[in-house]
Amino acid sequence: MSPETLFDRALERYERPLVSYARTITGELESARDAVQETFLRLSKQDLAALEPRLAPWLFFVCRNCALDHVRKVVRFVDGAVDHETPDPGPSPADEASSSEDATQLRTLVARLPLQQQELVRLKFDAGLSYKEIAEAMRMSVSNVGVQLHTAIQTLRQHWRHAESTSTPPWTGMRGNPIQP
Amino acid sequence: MNDPRVTDYALGELDPAAREAFERDLATSTALQQELQETIALLEALPTAITMNETLTDSARKTLRESASDNLRSRRQNRAARRYVISGAVAASLAIGATALFITRPAKEFVSEERHTALTANSQLKKESSPATSAPAEPASLAISKSAPSSVQIASARPADQPVFSRETTAAAPKFDGHVDYGSPIYTGKDLADASSVATTSTQLAEAVTRRDIAGGAKTSSEDRTTSGAAIPVDEIAAAPAGAADSEEIAKLPSASSPESPAPASAALSAASRLVAGNAGVPVAGQASGGMSKVASLRSSNLAPNDDFTMTGVRESIFTRRPTSRIGDSSVNTEAYDSIKANAFLDAQGNPLSTFSIDVDTASYANVRRFLNDGQLPPAGAVRLEELINYFPYRYPQPDGDVPFSVTTDVTRAPWNEEHLLARIALKGREVATDNLPASNLVFLIDVSGSMDEPDKLPLLKRSLSALVEKLSARDHVAIVVYAGASGLALPSTSGEDKARILEAIDRLEPGGSTNGASGIRLAYGTAREHFLKEGNNRVILCTDGDFNVGVTNRSDLVDLIEGERKSGVFLSVLGFGTGNVKDSQMEQLADKGNGNYAYIDSPAEGRKVLVEQMGATLFTIAKDVKIQVEFNPATVAGYRLIGYENRLLAKEDFNDDKKDAGEIGAGHTVTALYEIVPVGQSLPHSVDPLKYQTADKPATADTPRNESDLFTVKLRYKAPDSDKSKLLEQVVKADSTVKFDQAPEDLRFASAVAAFGMKLRADATDSDLDWNTIQKIARESLGEDPGTYRAEFLTLVQKARQIAPEETRSKDTE
Numbered sequence: 001m002s003p004e005t006l007f008d009r010a011l012e013r014y015e016r017p018l019v020s021y022a023r024t025i026t027g028e029l030e031s032a033r034d035a036v037q038e039t040f041l042r043l044s045k046q047d048l049a050a051l052e053p054r055l056a057p058w059l060f061f062v063c064r065n066c067a068l069d070h071v072r073k074v075v076r077f078v079d080g081a082v083d084h085e086t087p088d089p090g091p092s093p094a095d096e097a098s099s100s101e102d103a104t105q106l107r108t109l110v111a112r113l114p115l116q117q118q119e120l121v122r123l124k125f126d127a128g129l130s131y132k133e134i135a136e137a138m139r140m141s142v143s144n145v146g147v148q149l150h151t152a153i154q155t156l157r158q159h160w161r162h163a164e165s166t167s168t169p170p171w172t173g174m175r176g177n178p179i180q181p
Numbered sequence: 182m183n184d185p186r187v188t189d190y191a192l193g194e195l196d197p198a199a200r201e202a203f204e205r206d207l208a209t210s211t212a213l214q215q216e217l218q219e220t221i222a223l224l225e226a227l228p229t230a231i232t233m234n235e236t237l238t239d240s241a242r243k244t245l246r247e248s249a250s251d252n253l254r255s256r257r258q259n260r261a262a263r264r265y266v267i268s269g270a271v272a273a274s275l276a277i278g279a280t281a282l283f284i285t286r287p288a289k290e291f292v293s294e295e296r297h298t299a300l301t302a303n304s305q306l307k308k309e310s311s312p313a314t315s316a317p318a319e320p321a322s323l324a325i326s327k328s329a330p331s332s333v334q335i336a337s338a339r340p341a342d343q344p345v346f347s348r349e350t351t352a353a354a355p356k357f358d359g360h361v362d363y364g365s366p367i368y369t370g371k372d373l374a375d376a377s378s379v380a381t382t383s384t385q386l387a388e389a390v391t392r393r394d395i396a397g398g399a400k401t402s403s404e405d406r407t408t409s410g411a412a413i414p415v416d417e418i419a420a421a422p423a424g425a426a427d428s429e430e431i432a433k434l435p436s437a438s439s440p441e442s443p444a445p446a447s448a449a450l451s452a453a454s455r456l457v458a459g460n461a462g463v464p465v466a467g468q469a470s471g472g473m474s475k476v477a478s479l480r481s482s483n484l485a486p487n488d489d490f491t492m493t494g495v496r497e498s499i500f501t502r503r504p505t506s507r508i509g510d511s512s513v514n515t516e517a518y519d520s521i522k523a524n525a526f527l528d529a530q531g532n533p534l535s536t537f538s539i540d541v542d543t544a545s546y547a548n549v550r551r552f553l554n555d556g557q558l559p560p561a562g563a564v565r566l567e568e569l570i571n572y573f574p575y576r577y578p579q580p581d582g583d584v585p586f587s588v589t590t591d592v593t594r595a596p597w598n599e600e601h602l603l604a605r606i607a608l609k610g611r612e613v614a615t616d617n618l619p620a621s622n623l624v625f626l627i628d629v630s631g632s633m634d635e636p637d638k639l640p641l642l643k644r645s646l647s648a649l650v651e652k653l654s655a656r657d658h659v660a661i662v663v664y665a666g667a668s669g670l671a672l673p674s675t676s677g678e679d680k681a682r683i684l685e686a687i688d689r690l691e692p693g694g695s696t697n698g699a700s701g702i703r704l705a706y707g708t709a710r711e712h713f714l715k716e717g718n719n720r721v722i723l724c725t726d727g728d729f730n731v732g733v734t735n736r737s738d739l740v741d742l743i744e745g746e747r748k749s750g751v752f753l754s755v756l757g758f759g760t761g762n763v764k765d766s767q768m769e770q771l772a773d774k775g776n777g778n779y780a781y782i783d784s785p786a787e788g789r790k791v792l793v794e795q796m797g798a799t800l801f802t803i804a805k806d807v808k809i810q811v812e813f814n815p816a817t818v819a820g821y822r823l824i825g826y827e828n829r830l831l832a833k834e835d836f837n838d839d840k841k842d843a844g845e846i847g848a849g850h851t852v853t854a855l856y857e858i859v860p861v862g863q864s865l866p867h868s869v870d871p872l873k874y875q876t877a878d879k880p881a882t883a884d885t886p887r888n889e890s891d892l893f894t895v896k897l898r899y900k901a902p903d904s905d906k907s908k909l910l911e912q913v914v915k916a917d918s919t920v921k922f923d924q925a926p927e928d929l930r931f932a933s934a935v936a937a938f939g940m941k942l943r944a945d946a947t948d949s950d951l952d953w954n955t956i957q958k959i960a961r962e963s964l965g966e967d968p969g970t971y972r973a974e975f976l977t978l979v980q981k982a983r984q985i986a987p988e989e990t991r992s993k994d995t996e
Contacts, residue, residue: 003253003256007250008246011242011245011246015237016233016235016236019236019237020231020232020233020235032235036237037237037245040249041245041248041252043249044250044256045252045256047256065669068669072700102230103226103229103230106227107230107231110230121231122231125227125231126228126231126232130194131192139669139686139689144682146189150185150187150188153223153224154187156223160223160226
């Protein structure tokens with residue numbers, strides 16, 4: 001397959017998940033788009049045929065770095081630490097309208113997870129990466145991916161179930177307070 | 182109930198055996214079934230819930246596709262060109278050397294012309310796959326290296342208003358010929374044009390320092406990396422006009438279209454000369470090689486095997502450096518060493534006080550060993566006598582009482598001069614069993630830039646680290662921060678108990694990207710502070726081969742940062758790796774500022790020594806800011822000189838000034854300082870005439886009677902690691918304590934052999950000179966028990982040095 005075809009396919013397959021993923025990190029759409037653009041620009045300078053087998057982790061890893069770069073630029077951290085309390089991206093009005101209330105609740109819960117878990121959830125359920133690919137993209141061990149993802153899922157499950165069984169969602173009035181697992 | 186397998190099971194990530202086991206449990210537990218059911222429901226709801234439909238904007242996607250297809254195309258072309266490039270590699274790398282010299286000279290009009298030629302050469306390269314570089318490598322390189330001085334003359338001789346080179350490809354070479362009397366037929370216009378193109382490339386890059394996208398455009402693939410220097414120009418040039426951002430960069434170069442505008446050209450010139458000047462130690466006698474070294478740095482920083490990390494810009498060396506007196510004889514080398522001026526004899530009358538900071542570093546010895554094992558003499562600047570001497574373990578007595586270290590003094594006859602005395606001041610830090618070491622909070626800051634991709638760098642580092650991890654206890658914490666173009670946390674702070682996880686993280690380290698130390702160092706310090714252990718050892722350990730780009734931060738900012746963090750209780754150690762790029766003095770300086778030590782790791786054995794055997798010493802400070810002041814008694818001492826510690830000398834006032842930083846001593850460390858003493862009655866080598874207007878002889882007054890029994894008094898100041906107030910120790914050494922050399926302690930004799938060896942390597946000890954034979958003999962007779970066989974290894978090094986530099990060929994005229 002020619003590099004051009006490979007590139008087009010990558011763009012087709014990963015553009016949307018990458019934008020969503022980057023947005024999880026940057027917290028807003030524009031810099032997320034920038035990060036994704038940068039990612040694909042770099043992809044075009046790679047040996048695509050050689051990269052093919054690990055394309056997904058490569059893309060998400062590079063995208064992650066680009067997105068984190070944006071975060072750093074904006075916030076100008078004095079000590080270089082990455083702020084894990086990035087603003088809640090929240091659903092856009094369009095998304096809000098298109099998704100059910102149930103999904104909206106779940107999305108809000110996801111947005112309150114620690115950033116790392118948010119990223120994992122997104123890589124797993126939105127981008128559809130395997131544990132191994134996630135591990136490579138996030139520079140974590142496979143077992144740690146499993147553990148963190150499990151923590152995230154169980155946190156979500158508990159609060160989600162709670163939300164379903166009561167009329168008042170537990171997060172009402174406490175927006176911005178991340179849920180502690 | 183919270184079974185971790187539930188999620189894995191629902192996601193199909195359990196292996197068959199685990200799945201079977203889980204299903205068995207599942208069958209018996211309704212709670213588990215319930216949990217699984219809910220989890221599955223959640224997992225089904227999740228994807229739709231979190232899906233966001235934003236993509237790139239259509240216009241952005243269009244631009245992206247265009248840039249990408251340009252990149253893909255130029256990538257293909259590069260590959261075709263590479264064949265030629267390899268053959269021209271040597272030529273082009275030398276060309277940079279020659280041209281770097283142009284740039285450093287303030288010849289504005291020449292630079293703008295150069296740009297022109299460069300553009301020309303640029304298109305030439307693009308269209309014709311580089312005819313210049315495809316020229317036979319050998320003659321071309323000769324031509325270029327010789328052309329350096331004459332080209333400068335050309336530049337200054339040319340009037341500013343003379344016509345500049347035409348942009349036509351074909352016209353470039355003849356015009357060059359028309360203007361220039363080359364004096365030799367082998368200088369061709371193409372060679373120069375080629376050189377210029379390279380220079381302009383670095384100029385462009387200099388301007389693009391903060392433009393990540395452009396620098397990114399300069400980046401090439403892993404295949405490119407396998408070619409040598411010349412791959413840069415071609416890739417750079419081919420890539421530059423390709424990407425969208427890159428063509429913007431071309432347009433930004435005003436001199437490309439209007440050669441008459443000198444202002445931007447001179448801006449570029451200053452940027453470029455900063456690049457070159459920032460390059461470690463542009464040697465006085467070898468400017469071409471100084472420039473060449475730039476090629477190697479450019480290569481190491483720009484040619485990343487993988488685009489895994491953000492490229493933040495062209496590497497700009499932060500450390501402007503004093504001229505180096507002697508650089509390695511090897512041709513292409515970016516290693517940097519400060520020059521060391523050996524301590525001269527001082528007369529005890531006028532300079533009774535000798536003050537210095539202790540130094541427990543050992544890097545110099547490992548580095549010297551590496552050179553000798555490679556069959557080369559080390560550059561003089563790489564030989565730090567005190568580090569050579571302190572490399573070896575000595576059996577000094579353990580301290581007793583509250584003092585964290587013991588002090589031993591002895592005097593013997595200097596083995597190289599019977600008339601002179603050799604005094605030793607020996608310190609030994611309290612040994613602390615590894616089990617009793619306070620908990621460690623370590624953050625490894627690891628350089629994963631492309632240049633680390635060599636067997637003696639990252640892989641060696643990984644082995645050494647893994648060895649260290651085995652020794653960690655549950656109380657210890659380790660984090661790993663990597664830095665290259667962007668920095669990131671490769672391993673969040675993890676307990677020493679979780680060895681598997683740490684090892685896995687170490688195992689996953691891969692080289693890739695350029696070097697950007699500053700954000701990495703901030704992240705590392707941030708991580709260390711987050712997990713600060715009040716009673717423990719908090720330390721950032723920088724592991725690098727020397728490339729240390731701090732982007733926008735300048736050198737003093739970096740030093741300020743390290744010093745500030747030192748005050749907060751996080752210390753810095755530096756581990757140097759690899760060859761060809763070691764910024765020796767820079768790394769040593771960083772470690773000094775950070776209250777840490779600097780070790781050079783050249784082998785798995787050395788890694789084990791530094792990180793495992795001497796873990797306490799390397800990682801656990803028992804006293805800080807240890808200073809030594811010796812007062813010599815003019816009644817018994819005519820003069821003296823401190824052997825080594827040249828860059829550790831302090832002003833005499835600094836001794837009592839607790840604000841002055843000095844060296845640290847770690848658990849079990851030994852520190853040895855040697856003085857060569859000229860007793861009264863002997864004349865000082867290179868002595869000055871007696872003063873005409875004052876009598877120098879004024880020590881003894883009625884209040885201070887002449888003391889004929891003391892030789893000198895040693896005073897030491899040190900602080901506890903967590904204290905800001907120093908304590909004072911004092912010890913008097915009597916003249917009659919002098920013993921004959923062959924009766925001196927074994928350790929002292931061995932140390933003197935090492936000192937003589939170092940002085941001989943530096944060729945600075947014309948009057949303290951021992952021949953190799955005697956050095957070997959002294960060392961052999963003082964091997965002692967030699968745990969770790971380090972002393973035996975020293976013998977083999979002397980042998981090697983002897984083979985490389987036989988007695989009769991060695992230059993004796995250097996001071």
